[in-house]
Amino acid sequence: FLPYERNVTTAEINLGRYFGYSHKTRIGFEWEKKTFSNDEDTLVFSYIAPQGSYIYDTRDIYRDPSKGILIVQGFYSHIALNSDKRNLWWSQSYSFYHSLVKSERKLTAAFNVSYSTTFGDVDEVWISWLGGSETVRGWSIPDSTIYINIDNTFRFGNHFAIMSFELRQTIIPTSVFTTDLYKWKQEYGLSAIAFVDVGYINSDRKELFSELPMAGMGFGFRIPAPMIGMIGLDYGWGYRDGQFTGRTLHLTIGQKF
Numbered sequence: 001f002l003p004y005e006r007n008v009t010t011a012e013i014n015l016g017r018y019f020g021y022s023h024k025t026r027i028g029f030e031w032e033k034k035t036f037s038n039d040e041d042t043l044v045f046s047y048i049a050p051q052g053s054y055i056y057d058t059r060d061i062y063r064d065p066s067k068g069i070l071i072v073q074g075f076y077s078h079i080a081l082n083s084d085k086r087n088l089w090w091s092q093s094y095s096f097y098h099s100l101v102k103s104e105r106k107l108t109a110a111f112n113v114s115y116s117t118t119f120g121d122v123d124e125v126w127i128s129w130l131g132g133s134e135t136v137r138g139w140s141i142p143d144s145t146i147y148i149n150i151d152n153t154f155r156f157g158n159h160f161a162i163m164s165f166e167l168r169q170t171i172i173p174t175s176v177f178t179t180d181l182y183k184w185k186q187e188y189g190l191s192a193i194a195f196v197d198v199g200y201i202n203s204d205r206k207e208l209f210s211e212l213p214m215a216g217m218g219f220g221f222r223i224p225a226p227m228i229g230m231i232g233l234d235y236g237w238g239y240r241d242g243q244f245t246g247r248t249l250h251l252t253i254g255q256k257f
Contacts, residue, residue, distance in 0.1 A: 001147040002125060004036035004043070014051070027052040036125050043125065046081040059097060063229040064168070064191065064222075064255070066108050070095040078120075087120035095257045104173040110166045112257035117205055118158040128201065129156050130214050133250035136162065136199040138216025138236030140248045154211050154240075160201035161208060164256060167194045174224050187224040194219050195234065195256075215239040220252065229254045 014028030030049040035042065052075055059068035071094050078087040093114045101107035116128070131139035139155075146152050174189035197216045202208045218236030225231040232252045238245040 001129070001142045001144045002036070002127075003144060004038050004125070007035040007037075009033045022056055022058050024055040024057065025053070034125075043123075044082065045078075045123075045125070047078045048081065049076060049078055051076045063224070064108075064170075064174075065097040065110075066099040066102070066106050068097050070097075070257070085121050085123075087118060087122050087126070089116065089118050091116040093257065105170045106168075107170075108168045110168060110257065112162075112164045114160075114162045114164075114257075116160055122158050126158070127156050127203075128158060128160055130160060130162070130199045130201050131155060133234060133252045133256065135160075136197045136214045136216045136238075137195060137234050137250055137256075138197070138218055138238035138248055139214060139245070155201065155214065157201040157203040157208075159203070159205045159208050160199060162197065162199040164195065164197045166256070168222075169193070187226065189224045191222045192219065193222065193234075195236070197236075212241050218247075220250075222252075222255075 010030060010032040012028065012030040014026055016024065016026035018024050028051055030051065032049060033044070033046045035044050037043070054073045056069065056071040059065035059070055072092070074091045076089045076091075078085065080086070091114070093112065095110065095112040097108055097110050099106050099108050118126075129142050130136045132141040142152070142155055146155065168191055170189075170191045172188070172190040174187055176185055176187055178185050195216075195218060199214045200208050200211065201214075202211060216236045216238050218234060220232055220234035222230045222232035230252070234250040234252055235247070236250065237247045
């Protein structure tokens, strides 16, 4: 949505380790050069980006858990090579899962709270937003028209907090079958969800919860997919300040949380 054409050159290395079943760590760094250009200006950012994460995971099934906890703490930073700027992003995510009906056609309640904040001199090109399948469903990913409209500043910022609740109902339990063509093994199954998302975002950390939140609610469907876990569609209605703002269909890869 920014008024720039972007060109990226990058190289990255990460190392990770499991500590038992529940604890996972990762550390690494990235070298990246990004160029943002338009008819009036060209911005060049070259930096080293140390990054890492810690995960505590007690889910029984990674793809479609029926119980357990998932906690993720992560950081990502910029050490500029062509200036003296230093930035740090710190993100947190807490997910909880509990089966209300325990059977092959299980009904699971899932809840997530996510928070991300930044430190340092953060340029406009690194701004975050709310909207889309990964943040607040029922709102589309913003485009340039939305971004330049001063009435939509509540959708952008460097600090955000999101709360999501889902009810996940298995309709067809996942099974494996072998195709006649090349004897490939495939999976089939179907589940439905109902969701509610609520999000806050602001450019000032102290003012994060001073604006009215963005909310979204709706339903969706999931089918199992090799490698990526789940693929599906979510249909949601956006809501803010006492009224519905529109509706959006989202393509989802994997679970939101």
